[in-house]
Amino acid sequence: MIRPGDDLAGLLAEALRQANLAPRDGDVLVVCQKVVSKAEGRVVDLRSIEPSAFAAQIAAATQGKDARVVEIILRETTRIVRMDNGNLIVETGPGWVCANGGVDESNSGDPNLVILLPADPDASARRLADALQARCAARVAVIVTDTFGRPWRQGLVDFALGVAGMPALLDLRGDTDLDGRVLKHTVHAQADALAAAAGLVMRKGEGIPAALVRGYPFAPGDGSGRELIREKQFDMFR
Amino acid sequence: MIRPGDDLAGLLAEALRQANLAPRDGDVLVVCQKVVSKAEGRVVDLRSIEPSAFAAQIAAATQGKDARVVEIILRETTRIVRMDNGNLIVETGPGWVCANGGVDESNSGDPNLVILLPADPDASARRLADALQARCAARVAVIVTDTFGRPWRQGLVDFALGVAGMPALLDLRGDTDLDGRVLKHTVHAQADALAAAAGLVMRKGEGIPAALVRGYPFAPGDGSGRELIREKQFDMFR
Secondary structure, eight states, X not given: OOOTTOOHHHHHHHHHHHTTOXXXXXXXXEEEHHXXXXXXXXXXXXXXXXXXHHHHHHHHHSSSOOHHHHHHHHHHEEEXXXXXXXXXXXXXXXXXXXXXXXXXXXXXSSTTEEEOOOSOHHHHXXXXXXXXXXXHOOXXXXXXXXXXXXXXXXXXXXXXXXXXXXXXXXXXXXXXXXXXXXXXXXEEOHHHXXXXXXXXXXXXXXXXXXXXXXXXXXXXXXXXXXXXXXXXXXXXXX | OOOTTOOHHHHHHHHHHHTTOOOOXXXXXXXXXXXXXXXXXXXXXXXXXXXXXXXXXXXXXXSSOOHHHHHHHHHTEEEEEEEETTEEEEEETTXXXXXGGGOBOTTOSSTTEEEOXXXXXXXXXXXXXXXXXXXXXXXXXXXXXXXXXXXXXXXXXXXXXXXXXXXXXXXXXXXXXXTSOBOSSOXXXXXXXXXXXXXXXXXXXXXXXXXXXXXXXXXXXXXXXXXXXXXXXXXXXX
16 A cells, blocks of 8 residues: 555566566566655545536436545646536646546555656656666566556456656558558557556456566557547547 | 468468477467458459549548548448548447558558458457467467557557457456545456557567467456447547
8 A cells, every 4th residue: 555655666576486487688677656645745635626517417416426526636637628427537737638537545555545647758758767777776667557447348447647768659551461561550559458458367356466577579669548549630520 | 471261270370389488378379460350351453443432532532542442441441530630530340440440451462452451350360369279279269359549649569459368458447456446437348458468579560460468367268359349429530
């Protein structure tokens, strides 16, 4: 259970050591947003929140939503994408679209606390990568993830919010397929796929906040979770 | 390069043997839709297609789309979800939403052939699972995948279309988090996460049509890709 101010990189390095997983150059460390946000103090005490009339109205229309939580969601919201049946699908941060703006009431360690998304998950990932390099002498890429629902499809999957040390996208446009036909649209969202893969071992309710991916080849270098956000003019689902 | 009528299970079993990966009970074999469709003869010869006026109209409005391909897309379409900027996002099959109805011009082996999605990927997965069990004496779950774009997010990721031998969803609702709070929404789309994970090694352009996932714990039993399709009344993005 991480608390504000905890040395997350130190705790992760120690956990990796205990698991006999000394990080190596080219590993990818996937860390869930929740521990990052908690270590960074991105938590809000519900007792400090006075809901607006709009928040109270939304809460009244939904079954059992706390108006103070709705108020926090609205403060995290740059655009309400859909609002129906007690669901709030909103745009938050640099352009993530997710339920409740990523505001999270689970595993906060205190029923009065809710957890926000990290303010700048790329910077969080970069800090973790740098701290791990200092401690473990290995250049590790870091992906900060959260678990989102998807339109049209049931169930939740993990997605990349912040990325450091690798490109979030693997752009294969211009390469050729086995027939020699030029690939026109093939851009692999590799950071999202790594997040989803890590989600298979970071099982909910088991308190596993991080996973080390070894053996995935990638071009090291700068990267950003913002690569994964579709530009407005190409977004057909606004 | 798979051809209609090929014994896909036999070819996969042989490839696994050569890779020293004898399947074991509890493994998950992820197979891309393309080889399944080709083996099942789900290919169309463009020379046999007469585009409708509507298909010709759409093709004329896009840069360089073949009207016959548009015609095939429309024949695969149950609902046009978005149509703009030369993109056709449609609903197809039991409710998949994807670009171009999953009609695929790449790696068909012949510029006159395009590949459709499997008619019933659950049945395809079940046949592969049964044939592998007969050959390898191991009970393997099978996931048939395709690569889709996503709204709001850049880049493509692999998704599960057909599933056999495991549930597509892992329903954790009713379990408790580390604070003892009951999880209300936690349903993990495990088949989609396995598809995305496998996509990391089934790299485009390298001709790797399948991946074996070992060590992922799941409750064996029946399953279906249809579990992953959101019911209409809960779909806020129709």
